Amino acid sequence: MSASTYQRITRLATMTAVHRAFYWLHLHQLQVRRWLLEAVRIPAPPFAEQERAAWFLERFRQLGLTHLHIDAEGNALGELTCEDAEPDSPVILISAHLDTVFPPGTDCEPVEDADSSRILGPGVCDNAAGLSALLALAAALQFARIHTPATILFAANVGEEGEGDLRGMRHLFTRGAYRGRIAAAIALEGSGTTAVVTSGLGSMRFRVTVTGPGGHSWSDAGAPNPILLLSTALSSIAELPLSVEPLTTLNVGYISGGTSVNSIPSSATALIELRSTSSPHMQETAARIRCILEETVAPYTGLSAPIILHIEAIGDRPAAALPKQSGLLTMLHAVDRHLNLSTEQRLGSTDANLPLSLGIPAIAIGTGGIGGSIHTLDEWYDPSGREIALRRILLLLLACTQIAPQLSLEAAAHDSGAAIQTTP
Numbered sequence: 390m391s392a393s394t395y396q397r398i399t400r401l402a403t404m405t406a407v408h409r410a411f412y413w414l415h416l417h418q419l420q421v422r423r424w425l426l427e428a429v430r431i432p433a434p435p436f437a438e439q440e441r442a443a444w445f446l447e448r449f450r451q452l453g454l455t456h457l458h459i460d461a462e463g464n465a466l467g468e469l470t471c472e473d474a475e476p477d478s479p480v481i482l483i484s485a486h487l488d489t490v491f492p493p494g495t496d497c498e499p500v501e502d503a504d505s506s507r508i509l510g511p512g513v514c515d516n517a518a519g520l521s522a523l524l525a526l527a528a529a530l531q532f533a534r535i536h537t538p539a540t541i542l543f544a545a546n547v548g549e550e551g552e553g554d555l556r557g558m559r560h561l562f563t564r565g566a567y568r569g570r571i572a573a574a575i576a577l578e579g580s581g582t583t584a585v586v587t588s589g590l591g592s593m594r595f596r597v598t599v600t601g602p603g604g605h606s607w608s609d610a611g612a613p614n615p616i617l618l619l620s621t622a623l624s625s626i627a628e629l630p631l632s633v634e635p636l637t638t639l640n641v642g643y644i645s646g647g648t649s650v651n652s653i654p655s656s657a658t659a660l661i662e663l664r665s666t667s668s669p670h671m672q673e674t675a676a677r678i679r680c681i682l683e684e685t686v687a688p689y690t691g692l693s694a695p696i697i698l699h700i701e702a703i704g705d706r707p708a709a710a711l712p713k714q715s716g717l718l719t720m721l722h723a724v725d726r727h728l729n730l731s732t733e734q735r736l737g738s739t740d741a742n743l744p745l746s747l748g749i750p751a752i753a754i755g756t757g758g759i760g761g762s763i764h765t766l767d768e769w770y771d772p773s774g775r776e777i778a779l780r781r782i783l784l785l786l787l788a789c790t791q792i793a794p795q796l797s798l799e800a801a802a803h804d805s806g807a808a809i810q811t812t813p
Contacts, residue, residue, distance in 0.1 A: 409533035425521035462560035479572035485519035486549030514760030519577035522756035539793035581755025589742035591708025602694035603655030637665035707746035717750035748803020
């Protein structure tokens with residue numbers, strides 16, 4: 390980190406307008422808590438985030454953001470617009486995902502612990518903490534009347550969890566109206582003050598189905614059995630040697646098929662997941678899995694009532710990492726030095742995976758407080774002391790608007806295969 394970078398952050402932190410934003414954050418923690426409670430009460434199961442998105446769009450309207458809309462994928466969007474911005478000028482994205490892992494019908498009413506600051510409820514930390522921080526930052530910036538040199542795009546996005554497969558981010562970066570304009574992305578994710586995800590853990594997920602004619606266990610004995618064929622293949626898949634460096638893992642998390650003990654099943658299904666810090670290693674392992682499956686069923690595909698293999702991709706999160714010389718990471722180190730925080734870089738599977746895979750500087754960052762029992766009905770969150778984490782994010786966001794053109798160059802260099810030196 391250069392002295393000039395640290396000086397840039399120091400100058401930012403001493404600006405009167407920035408202190409006004411800090412002042413709002415200090416005085417309005419109860420309002421931020423109320424937003425969190427309201428958001429938790431609105432169910433947002435995978436692929437059904439519409440009600441929560443509409444609630445967010447209304448909050449964005451009340452806070453005075455502009456260009457409000459819900460895009461074709463369901464992301465709720467609003468801008469803090471730079472008055473001097475050209476139509477195609479770079480924007481800085483700050484986002485938090487709307488969806489939870491919990492299915493429709495889950496009781497989402499939060500419970501406030503009478504003996505502590507804890508709030509209990511499904512999704513209260515992942516990601517109501519991030520969503521309430523998104524509103525807090527928008528409110529603080531508007532209260533402070535800060536005019537940024539680049540537009541800030543606020544997004545409450547869909548599809549981060551599970552089979553959502555980053556669909557909200559994919560739309561923003563590859564098909565939406567802002568594609569090609571996002572210079573850097575900051576994803577607000579759960580609790581924590583010092584942790585930041587700078588490396589995206591990749592995953593590939595498949596639904597494998599083997600179908601056949603089925604039949605009676607006695608009168609049709611000898612007919613190919615999809616459960617046995619799939620089980621044979623899975624046993625061979627389990628013996629595949631996996632990379633240790635970079636680490637690659639394999640899991641079969643679900644298997645189903647058949648109707649009764651005396652019936653030859655007509656189908657069998659398994660869900661397979663690969664994870665790795667290397668997309669090429671995942672792709673190579675996926676190809677070997679496909680070969681094993683095809684070889685297992687090959688002797689039965691030419692029968693009059695053949696066995697049919699169907700492999701469906703149900704998830705593909707690319708693995709990628711933020712370069713050490715990125716201007717975004719350099720700015721974060723400077724912010725943390727100014728606030729006397731450590732910068733704990735982590736590996737994770739977050740919304741940051743998608744922009745990182747495209748060469749766009751991105752991180753996922755905690756929004757303060759502490760939480761636990763994530764992805765369970767006993768999930769909890771304690772927002773105590775989260776003000777310092779929100780100051781951290783606000784300073785980083787403002788710093789990114791100052792170097793937006795340079796951050797855009799990082800992505801352009803990635804596309805061209807060139808290397809550039811960053812000197813924010």
